[in-house]
Amino acid sequence: MMKERFILPDGLVYLDGNSLGPLPRGxxxxxxxxxxxxxxxxxxxxxxxxxxxxxxxxxxxxxxxxxxxxxxxxxxxxxxxxxxxxxxxxxxxxxxxxxxxxxxxxxxxxxxxxxxxxxxxxxxxxxxxxxxxxxxxxxxxxxxxxxxxxxxxxxxxxxxxxxxxxxxxxxxxxxxxxxxxxxxxxxxxxxxxxxxxxxxxxxxxxxxxxxxxxxxxxxxxxxxxxxxxxxxxxxxxxxxxxxxxxxxxxxxxxxxxxxxxxxxxxxxxxxxxxxDEVDVSELRARSIVLSERFIAAVESACPDIALVSPRDPEARGSQVSFRFEHGYAAMQALIAHGVVGDFRAPDIMRFGITPLYLSEEDIDVAAGVIAKVMTERLWDDPAYATRSAVT
Amino acid sequence: MMKERFILPDGLVYLDGNSLGPLPRGxxxxxxxxxxxxxxxxxxxxxxxxxxxxxxxxxxxxxxxxxxxxxxxxxxxxxxxxxxxxxxxxxxxxxxxxxxxxxxxxxxxxxxxxxxxxxxxxxxxxxxxxxxxxxxxxxxxxxxxxxxxxxxxxxxxxxxxxxxxxxxxxxxxxxxxxxxxxxxxxxxxxxxxxxxxxxxxxxxxxxxxxxxxxxxxxxxxxxxxxxxxxxxxxxxxxxxxxxxxxxxxxxxxxxxxxxxxxxxxxxxxxxxxxxDEVDVSELRARSIVLSERFIAAVESACPDIALVSPRDPEARGSQVSFRFEHGYAAMQALIAHGVVGDFRAPDIMRFGITPLYLSEEDIDVAAGVIAKVMTERLWDDPAYATRSAVT
CATH class of the missing domain: 3.40.640.10 (Type I PLP-dependent aspartate aminotransferase-like (Major domain))
Structure with a gap:
């Protein structure tokens, strides 16, 4: 865990390091x-x-x-x-x-x-x-x-x-x-x-x-x-x-x-x-712990979205993806509520699990926000339906 | 002339903007x-x-x-x-x-x-x-x-x-x-x-x-x-x-x-x-004035080096090149004496004329140093003969 080595977007849980990693402090x-x-x-x-x-x-x-x-x-x-x-x-x-x-x-x-x-x-x-x-x-x-x-x-x-x-x-x-x-x-x-x-x-x-x-x-x-x-x-x-x-x-x-x-x-x-200071095997072990925790929490709270990543952690990279018909709007709603993942056409909500700067607490916060957005259907708002150039 | 908009290498006349332009101040x-x-x-x-x-x-x-x-x-x-x-x-x-x-x-x-x-x-x-x-x-x-x-x-x-x-x-x-x-x-x-x-x-x-x-x-x-x-x-x-x-x-x-x-x-x-603030035609006119001044000064003082750039300014870009058998060593000597140009194999000494940050005075100083290095044969020193990776 080297969270202090990065400058992370303020107030957000950043689960998009698989798209663009955050700014290293130096x-x-x-x-x-x-x-x-x-x-x-x-x-x-x-x-x-x-x-x-x-x-x-x-x-x-x-x-x-x-x-x-x-x-x-x-x-x-x-x-x-x-x-x-x-x-x-x-x-x-x-x-x-x-x-x-x-x-x-x-x-x-x-x-x-x-x-x-x-x-x-x-x-x-x-x-x-x-x-x-x-x-x-x-x-x-x-x-x-x-x-x-x-x-x-x-x-x-x-x-x-x-x-x-x-x-x-x-x-x-x-x-x-x-x-x-x-x-x-x-x-x-x-x-x-x-x-x-x-x-x-x-x-x-x-x-x-x-x-x-x-x-x-x-x-x-x-x-x-x-x-x-x-x-x-x-x-x-x-x-x-x-x-x-x-x-x-x-x-x-x-x-x-x-x-x-x-x-x-x-x-x-x-x-x-x-x-240079990271042991990639240890990082991988942490990634699996965090990913399993994330999958379990999201699946238990959100029956509407389906895991599309392999369930076997050994068959999976360091991301977790779910399929949801309204995935684009749901991702916009998540971002508005402080959890940044991304959307990939046609219906995939993608979350990068990056143990260098993510903790169990971050995972729990993110899963909680996802649960809220899904169970309260917060994604069902026209404001979240408009697509921007990069998603 | 926008010299104040650039940070130039301290104490040098920089005639290598045709290779790498200097740092803009902002x-x-x-x-x-x-x-x-x-x-x-x-x-x-x-x-x-x-x-x-x-x-x-x-x-x-x-x-x-x-x-x-x-x-x-x-x-x-x-x-x-x-x-x-x-x-x-x-x-x-x-x-x-x-x-x-x-x-x-x-x-x-x-x-x-x-x-x-x-x-x-x-x-x-x-x-x-x-x-x-x-x-x-x-x-x-x-x-x-x-x-x-x-x-x-x-x-x-x-x-x-x-x-x-x-x-x-x-x-x-x-x-x-x-x-x-x-x-x-x-x-x-x-x-x-x-x-x-x-x-x-x-x-x-x-x-x-x-x-x-x-x-x-x-x-x-x-x-x-x-x-x-x-x-x-x-x-x-x-x-x-x-x-x-x-x-x-x-x-x-x-x-x-x-x-x-x-x-x-x-x-x-x-x-x-x-x-965005530059009129390229005016810049070109200044480039020709400075280039002609440079050529005249170098040629009058240094009979050993030969202009290889076209004499007609209309047939020339914004650089002036001379041929000299010991061009590599001579360029190293020039750099050591505060005038930065570059060398191109086999025998070309190259000087970029960049009016955005070069004045008549810079040209005169550069021509003076070239004259000194050539007439006093300052290039004829083993220290200047060793080639580095980028020249």
Whole structure:
């Protein structure tokens, strides 16, 4: 429990850290230092003297510890969507005789859109999307890449990364795992699972801030053979030689593309200062305790809403989702009454369980408010029916 | 002259705003507000209530004014390298029967690398690179896309955007202009020139800060037909409908990809507050006055270094470059003596002329230091020969 390390929205129980993590207490000062003492005083010299140029790999290693990645195998930059594109392209290029990217309907839409855009551009590649439970049966000799998000953004249903990676490898396919709802949510063992490629974002459980960069993992055994379709200069072996032709950097550094976002990375660094002190297994145990408590309290008080997350905590990420016909209005009512979760179309009310800054008391307060909103039908107010741009 | 609006490195004449612009005076406070009052207090609600979600188009319009773009035709996000990839892919898709991307050897290497990575992935597309002066003669019926950086990053040589765009169109090709060294450096008239696509970065002349985002321009006549290969969810017509299939947003907004960097955009916004007050034609006139003064002073005192920028100011961007065999060491010596420019391999000493915060006096001081370093051979010291990561 490190609640004192965060600035939380005043008067609210914040169950939306799976969408945007809260502000780490030291982050604003850290970014202020980067701006005033580095950008302001050093200007261009900040790239060397303040170490900016090395941040994508330095922060990558600190994220790597949380996801079971080998040192040097993670680089930070771009957005998660761009990283998905880049890694699926890299994996496809390693299986040129195969033409299927396999994914599931529980994947985040942007991952599917990005893979589809790539497939369409390449012309002879096809994105095949099946139901999550059909994945294992669909892996076959035509599959080049198995592209999955480990934890379903709506339901919290968790894939078995090790088993599916093994199945993919037995069929000769490679894997791209999206860890958007895994990194900082539960133990991930990329190396242990034999994952080939992985990516994620840092603004959810990792608390890196709005628009914090993505990251890319390349298994060391592929690091010097994987090619990037996004041949940016900072993934070049010698960016400042300004050679006419592209030569990839060694290892995962080749997945760097353009100039990295130094201010976002300063905020992320402050967030990772907290993560450096966290034991992810202990965090996971706490997440399960809090999630079970939340499910029990909500289910006992609210017969109208149905758990859609797996009941087995081992099969679930660090979120709890319920289905309710009037979910959008109900979530707006909850927010108005001090409990922040979010809504995902068509009817899912989603609550992130983030033990770094949530206590049993927070869970009890939230469950109490949910019970009140549901039993008193407080959601049934026209004020809660109007949708805003981001929900 | 708005020198008081910037925090400049203490005791230095900063002639490197073409690489990284200095810190605008209000930027740190702006980012602090975004972090503490928006991220901290609103958390997820910042996307709607603080207007984060609309920033890529709002800032795009403010940049658009500086580059002669129509309202709604510029979106901010990603890095310049990613935008190059995206726009070249979009243009190629509009000329499916043609297979050549034409560029020149004066283009920034990352642009060439990105186009080459795309061409290689597509298989049947070829990147053809000729000398800058050969471009006009090479435009022909096989060319799908003319991809050029308007101002050469080494020499400052400026292409004639209107003439080359016209030539490209006459040959049936489309244009992708990189404005890295144009936006905020000189008047650009994208609409006037009939440009099809353009992109740029915001950390150079625009002073958006280290790792500030890129931008993409799509001519309104193409806005609803151009397709993006990077089908990110925030370029979707309804991102929060989470539809299984991609439907592009209207206009240039479809070039958005993933979650935009809110902290970087807050800094950029503070920089654009200054730009909102600038008349780019007046700025250009001042840039020419300062550049001519600089060239005259350096040339008269330093016979050993040769101007490589065009002598005609109309054919030049807002930088002045000299060739010198010992350019790397000489630039290190200059920096040690208080004049910051930069070095570009193999032998180019580069000086950015940025009238927003440079006066005649600054130019005279810089020219005096250069004269001293050259005539006294102060560069001839082993301390200045060791190269660092970023130069």
């Amino acid at each position: 982050a604003a000062a850290r970014v202020g230092t980067t701006m005033e003492l580095e950008w302001g005083r050093l200007a261009i010299a900040g790239w060397n003297r303040a170490g900016w140029i090395g941040q994508p790999m330095a922060l990558g290693d600190r994220i790597g510890r949380l996801i079971g990645a080998e040192p040097g195998s993670v680089s930070v930059g771009d957005t998660l969507s761009v990283k998905v594109f880049q890694l699926v392209a890299a994996a496809l290029a390693m299986r040129p005789e195969r033409k299927v990217v396999l994914s599931d309907s529980g994947n985040f839409p942007s991952d599917l859109y990005m893979a589809d855009g790539l497939a369409e551009a390449l012309g002879d590649v096809q994105l095949v999307v099946v139901e999550p439970e059909e994945i294992a049966g669909r892996i076959g000799p035509d599959v080049a890449v198995l592209m999955l998000t480990e934890v379903d953004y709506r339901t919290g249903r968790k894939h078995d990364m090790a088993a599916l990676t093994r199945a993919a490898h037995e069929a000769g396919a490679l894997t791209v795992w999206d860890l958007a709802h895994s990194a900082g949510a539960l133990p991930v063992e990329l190396a242990g699972a034999g994952a080939d490629f992985a990516c994620g974002c840092t603004y959810k459980y990792l608390n890196g801030g709005p628009g914090a960069p993505g990251f890319a993992y390349v298994a060391p055994r592929h690091a010097d053979t994987a090619r990037t379709i996004l041949q940016g200069w900072l993934g070049h072996a010698e960016p400042f030689a300004f050679e006419p032709g592209y030569r990839p950097a060694a290892g995962a550094e080749r997945m760097r593309v353009g100039t990295p976002p130094i201010l976002q990375m300063a905020a992320l660094e402050a967030a990772l200062d907290i993560w | 930027a740190a406070a702006r980012v602090g507000t975004t972090m503490e009052l928006e991220w901290g207090r609103l958390a997820i609600a910042g996307w709607n209530r603080a207007g984060w979600i609309g920033q890529p188009m709002a800032l795009g319009d403010r940049i658009g004014r500086l580059i002669g773009a129509e309202p709604g035709s510029v979106s901010v996000g990603d890095t310049l390298s990613v935008k190059v990839f995206q726009l070249v892919a979009a243009a190629l898709a509009m000329r499916p029967e043609r297979k050549v991307v034409l560029s020149d050897s004066g283009n920034f290497p990352s642009d060439l690398y990105m186009a080459d990575g795309l061409a290689e992935a597509l298989g049947d597309v070829q990147l053809v690179v000729v000398e800058p002066e050969e471009i006009a003669g090479r435009i022909g019926p096989d060319v799908a896309v003319l991809m050029l950086t308007e101002v050469d990053y080494r020499t400052g040589r400026k292409h004639d955007m209107a003439a080359l765009t016209r030539a490209a169109h006459e040959a049936g090709a489309l244009t992708v202009w990189d404005l890295a060294h144009s936006a905020g450096a000189l008047p650009v008239e994208l609409a006037g020139a009939g440009a099809d696509f353009a992109c740029g970065c915001t950390y150079k002349y625009l002073n958006g800060g280290p790792g500030a985002p890129g931008f993409a321009y799509v001519a309104p006549r193409h806005a609803d037909t151009a397709r993006t290969i990077l089908q990110g969810w925030l370029g979707h017509a309804e991102p929060f409908a989470f539809e299984p299939g991609y439907r592009p947003a209207a206009g240039a907004e479809r070039m958005r990809v993933g979650t935009p960097p809110i902290l970087q955009m807050a800094a950029l916004e503070a920089a654009l507050d200054i730009w």
